[in-house]
Amino acid sequence: MTDQYGRAIDYMRISVTDRCNLRCQYCMPDGVTLTPHSEILTYEELLRVAAQAVALGVTKFKVTGGEPLVRKGCVDFVGRLKALPGVEQVTMTTNGLLLSKQLEALVAVGLDAVNISLDTVDNEKYCRLTGYHGQALPQLTALLERCVAHGMRTKVNVVLLEENRDELPALAAIAQRLPVDVRFIELMPIGYGASAAGFSPDWALETLQGRWPDLAPVSERRGNGPAHYYASASLLGRIGLIDAVSHTFCVACNRVRLTSTGLLKPCLCYETSTDLKAILRGGGSDAALREALRQAIFAKPRAHCFARREDITEQKGMSQIGG
Ligand code: SAM
Ligand code: SF4
Numbered sequence: 001m002t003d004q005y006g007r008a009i010d011y012m013r014i015s016v017t018d019r020c021n022l023r024c025q026y027c028m029p030d031g032v033t034l035t036p037h038s039e040i041l042t043y044e045e046l047l048r049v050a051a052q053a054v055a056l057g058v059t060k061f062k063v064t065g066g067e068p069l070v071r072k073g074c075v076d077f078v079g080r081l082k083a084l085p086g087v088e089q090v091t092m093t094t095n096g097l098l099l100s101k102q103l104e105a106l107v108a109v110g111l112d113a114v115n116i117s118l119d120t121v122d123n124e125k126y127c128r129l130t131g132y133h134g135q136a137l138p139q140l141t142a143l144l145e146r147c148v149a150h151g152m153r154t155k156v157n158v159v160l161l162e163e164n165r166d167e168l169p170a171l172a173a174i175a176q177r178l179p180v181d182v183r184f185i186e187l188m189p190i191g192y193g194a195s196a197a198g199f200s201p202d203w204a205l206e207t208l209q210g211r212w213p214d215l216a217p218v219s220e221r222r223g224n225g226p227a228h229y230y231a232s233a234s235l236l237g238r239i240g241l242i243d244a245v246s247h248t249f250c251v252a253c254n255r256v257r258l259t260s261t262g263l264l265k266p267c268l269c270y271e272t273s274t275d276l277k278a279i280l281r282g283g284g285s286d287a288a289l290r291e292a293l294r295q296a297i298f299a300k301p302r303a304h305c306f307a308r309r310e311d312i313t314e315q316k317g318m319s320q321i322g323g
Contacts (some may be wrong), residue, residue: 001056003266003300011255012053013062014046014081015322016074020067022095023131024119026187026196028319032066036319041262043077047084047282049258049305052290054086056297061090062323064127066260069098079109093117093157096140097132103146113153115183116144119161121170121261148178149305155181155240161206162197166270169211175237183227183240190268191317201243205230215236215239226252250303257322258294264293265321266300269312 002008002147017040021209023029041049050061061081068074082090089112096116099106106114120126130136146156158164158171169186187198209215212232212235224230226249243249257265274296277290279289 001297003296003298005302007196007251007253007300008057009254009256009297009300010123011060011062011084012050012058013064013130013160013255013257013322014050015064015066015258015320016043016046016068016070016077017066018298018320020065020068020095020319021070021097022067025129026161026193026198027191028317029131029192032317032319034263039277040260041280042276043073044081045262045277046077046258047080048280048286049262049264049276049289049293050081050087051084052286052293053256054084056294059086059175061087061183063090064093064317066322067095067098067286068092069094069102075105075109076104078106078111082110082112084152089113091115091153095130096143097136100139100143100146103150109259111152113148113155115155115157116147117157117159118141118171118174119159120164120167121168124278125163127216129161144174144180148180153154154178155183157183157185159185160198160201161187165199168207172208172211172235172239175235175239177236179236181229181238181240183225185241185242186244187242188268188318189312190321191319193318194239194312200246201241202246205241223245224281253300257302259316259320259322262304266296268321270301271316 018032018035020028063078078090086260091113092111093115097100119129123135126136157172172182174180184201184204186201187193187196198204212234215230215232218231227242229238230241231238263273263275274292279292
């Protein structure tokens, strides 16, 4: 369906949990106040919402969190979501640490693509940034190779942080070794992101063009997101830039978010949401659920307000929203 500004909304991000096995500094450095399990939508409830979203024209879903793979039964959920009539694509955003053991199962249930978050190629820095203890980098490097070997469309998400400013060519070089897109994401002033230090995607692009002078924009669409892609003859994958804050891409926004507690959020910036859990658990019919979704999607705000921080009303962190 289209919203009040005529944008076609066909993409829903579903957060299956607000919990995570990492403590990224800009996301949940001290963890989150754990939401009781009873407040988290069951997979049945998530699927009921998804089915009604499909009835309104949503065809693509991203499973996210928190870390989606810390929730038991996530693989089965992905399979059931993919099997819903009308669903064209199910993808996942993950930190990858629990993916090694579940990759084949996810391939088998039809996961279409995976985004793996990786903000550094330096293991020591990784541990500092994420609170992880151990050798994550060799594990994640091997994982990327396995994803490619399975034919899984794979992207690496890098948030642009002062801490990785010196590593952009090294991170982008993942796309030189493997046919994997590496996407650089501007830090958003949501939750702890508001007090973390990032830098502009324009600077990142200039730096990368210094390393790969033929890096040039390509117009092809490579997913459901707002990334602009660049190609170089030396790279197997593309370089993506997501300038979420400095350039407003809201005019082409196609997404809504469902939090793990059942809030339907039409825009990241604003706390405004529709409590679908109340309908699900209050005996509401599928028609009532669909109508609530329809109204929430229709009322999606015109644009985010990252540039005017005083207007940001969202108090929840990215892990609770499903970034
Ligand atoms: N745990 C999974 C992961 O890290 O991929 C999925 C959830 S995480 C919230 C989704 C994505 O949001 C990650 O790529 C993460 O780096 C990004 N993210 C979190 N906080 C952010 C912020 N303030 N600005 C930009 N991206 C952020
Ligand atoms: Fe966890 Fe992802 Fe947030 Fe890092 S960004 S703390 S991996 S939810």
